[in-house]
Amino acid sequence: MDLRARTDECLILRGRDYNETDRLLIVFSRSFGKMSCLAKGVRRNNSRLKASTQLFSYSKLTFAASKGLAVITQGEAIDVQAGLREDLTKIACAAYIGELLDAALPEEKPQEGLFVLGVSALTLLCSLDEPFLLLRYFELRLLAELGYRLNFGECGYCGRSAMLPRLSACAERGGLLCDSCRSRMSAAYGQALKLPTVSGGTCRLLDGLLNWDLRRIFTLKVTPAMQQEVDAACAAYLAYFLGRPAEKARENLLLYYKV
Template identity: 30%
Template sequence: MKLYKVDAIVLRSREMRDADRILTLLSRQKGKIKAVAHGVNKPSSRKRGAVQPFCYSSFLLYRGRELDSVNQCEGIEAFSGLRADLDRISYASYLAELTDSASMEDQIDGEAFFLLLTILHLISRDGADVELLTRSFEIRLLDIAGLRPHLDNCVGCGVPVESETVGFSSSTGGVVCGRCSGIAGDVKFFPRGTVEILKLLLKWDLKKTERIKVPPRVRQQLRQIMQNYISYHLEKKLATALFLEKLYYHY
């Protein structure tokens, strides 16, 4: 069959000439897919709504030799709560770019799909703790991608790290004990409580994230740990992450 159907979240929707768009989709059935949507930028196009970034839509795709194309599509959920708010739309753009960067094409990844769908629902709610949900998303996505940092035992010698101050090294992949802190040039020290919150974010019910109370100083440390770690392992700084920094953190 040349035609196939998927439910997918639009990770990226790039405008091309002739009113076309190139879409990067994360589908429930087939993982990441690239497809062209012809003519969707025309004001009269009925497909227009369903191909916007972060839309959850149903697609009928035509398998092409080089690139698949959108035959039909229909929006399931537009997450309108996201779109009216610069804060949320900036975070959602980051989540989509991170998912795109951390997942390979044709890698069937229902887990990443459901994680992203859940998080988009949660951050579009009023009163959502968007920053903490983002940290939670990051650590879970890394876990799914097989890139999760080691948070219990020292990556150098394997002993449980139980001191009040914990070293963390992105390049060696997690926490280091005091004796191994010379193991890499990028070891930075954090209170153990910060690392404990990171562990909690991995296991805690996502829908109850707001119940975890995290002071601003610890949020900043969590951001620093995750952003350094992600940049190191993806070998780049994401454009949307830089945008968030400019928007909110000014460093």
């Protein structure tokens, strides 16, 4: 943290109580990236920082010039995202988005594309009855913003078109693997590869989630079988690229929201 006071748009990703009246927060600042910071006295009833430092709030925060942990001195809520606190499912989905961002972001490295993605995902979540497609959209685009843009148009090994009745989700190969390449790789590794299988229709859905305009995505009709396949594929991609923290975030989500 440098020694100048600074003000920026922030998302409150995570938080926990600290001392008697403070909270330690992990915030995602548009210009400065992920930061740990202290909201002093915020658990007092009359604290002026209460709304702007609530979990999932989208706020303009000012940080004091200080060494070490940043301290929030002023806050103005742009959107407290009240809709996210309506029920346990929404709270769990919003917490999942916060945990994934926390897992994916290094400290104090600006990631404006991810910031915009995070704000739009949380804002949309407020108004959706069924968050399944939004969560999968968020996961695939999060990976793309981090430099892991998956390809759902062809087998990542031989380049055959993905217009096949069945393929496998394979993060190592950048998205998909056709059955022949899966058999070849299994033989080379000396054991059957444990990969989720996906139908051609599911591949097109994954491609849409990654590349289409959001309004078009929500017009899609998705069968329960496709939901299961998309869910298993996205879980495998996240685990491969983000490791244990992403698996942990999914386990927490599953306590309140199952596909």
